Amino acid sequence: MMAFLWRGALLLSLVAAISVYADMKLDCRPDFVTLVWTDSRSQTDLSLFRLGNCFPTSFTAREVVFSVDLNDCNFRRMVTGAHLIYSNDLIYTSSDSHILPFTHPVVCTYERPKDWYPLIYDPVFNTYGQGDLVFHIGLMNDDFSGPAESTTFPLGSFVPIMASVEQKTHQPLLLLLEECVAAATAELWPESYLYPIITNKGCLVDSKASRSKFEPRQKSSEIRLSLQAFRFELGKEVFIHCKLVAWDPIGLDNTKKACHYVKDHGWELLDNPTYSNLCDCCDSSCKSRRTRSLASGKLGIVQKAVLGPLTITDIKF
Incomplete structure (x- = not known):
């Protein structure tokens, strides 16, 4: 007492x-x-x-x-x-x-408004459990307000992707996309032909040759990506393989970040452009360090996820 x-x-x-x-x-x-x-x-x-x-x-x-x-x-x-x-x-x-x-x-x-009632919204996402964290990744509509109505995207259009993590009892975590590649199969094999999207510990390399970009963050537990549909396995099924990282917001460095390339400006850090120097390694090599688990009370955890299938179609003239 x-x-x-x-x-x-x-x-x-x-x-x-x-x-x-x-x-x-x-x-x-x-x-x-x-x-x-x-x-x-x-x-x-x-x-x-x-x-x-x-x-x-x-x-x-x-x-x-x-x-x-x-x-x-x-x-x-x-x-x-x-x-x-x-x-x-x-x-x-x-x-x-x-x-x-x-x-x-x-x-x-x-x-309380007289006509008030609870909102019900259940987006169709792929869901992955990791301890008492639950990860989601899914295709969204153009303004990210709900699930995509189609999984077919014309070449050059945008593929809106959103990933999130339910944190439950954990301290606030920042969700990052450490790596994403496109493949023609739901599983990756040594001989798989891959299209790199995000590499080098959070660098959106596809943004150097396209209009792909990370969208402004709405929540630390979410990350939104507008991916410009690329020339890969046109007309066939495509799967996007990603590594999602839930990380301590104050534990960011050049291996835990979200960077995209801005034309005539260079690499920019999504969460705080003032510290875009964390992205300087995107054109070389961002040195890795071993990820530590949340179960041990350390910084964060990685979860693999597969999004798809989706189809990219050629533009008809």
């Missing part, structure tokens, strides 16, 4: 201390939330803030901003009588001994 009271007192002291040097403004709109956190401490790295599993929309030396949809960021929704309550946590994670990690509650309360 005394230990519980001591922890409660410590938590109240931490919240009181935070309120001295920081200020949070929360604007709850019908469909989205804007949160502005202003911090006066020079040691605070505002890029390390997360709202649920979402990265900051923008940040400066003293201010971090989140402008997010209520359906994103793992907002928790609760209906109580006449009210609809959305709750989340603003999380700061840091290894700096001067700034302790902390969590701050974020709550938006609305009047």
Whole structure:
């Protein structure tokens, strides 16, 4: 009992201390939330803030901003009588001994619409289990709002692909595509003819010769790829073989990244272009290190997945 009271007192002291040097403004709109956190401490790295599993929309030396949809960021929704309550946590994670990690509650309360009902959405994905993580990968429609209505894509059109990981009780993880290749079979063999899409630990090499690109990330647990349909096994079944990586967001380096090539600019890091130097090795060799499992409390885990079949058709003139 005394230990519980001591922890409660410590938590109240931490919240009181935070309120001295920081200020949070929360604007709850019908469909989205804007949160502005202003911090006066020079040691605070505002890029390390997360709202649920979402990265900051923008940040400066003293201010971090989140402008997010209520359906994103793992907002928790609760209906109580006449009210609809959305709750989340603003999380700061840091290894700096001067700034302790902390969590701050974020709550938006609305009047419950008379015609409100729970959304039901069950996309058709390929699903893979790994411990208590569940990985998904699937073909999407043009705006990534639902599953693709067709698995046939004309040469030069875009193939929208989305992968995600259900994190359950794990700390927030960042999903990456470490490697993707196209093949004519659902299994890879030594003699398989392959078309490289992503290689070198997260480099979208196909983007150097096409308009393929990673789309802006909506959630840390998702990654979206607009892949321009390429000339490979035209009119036949094609399978895309990928390695999905769920990784600690603060453990990124040149072997754990998502990079695409921007014409007249060069390689760019998806999650923070300021650190695009992590992509410098994409034209040479990004040195690997052994992946450590989440079960041992380390950084992340890799899951193999196969997407398909899909068909790429030639353009008829």
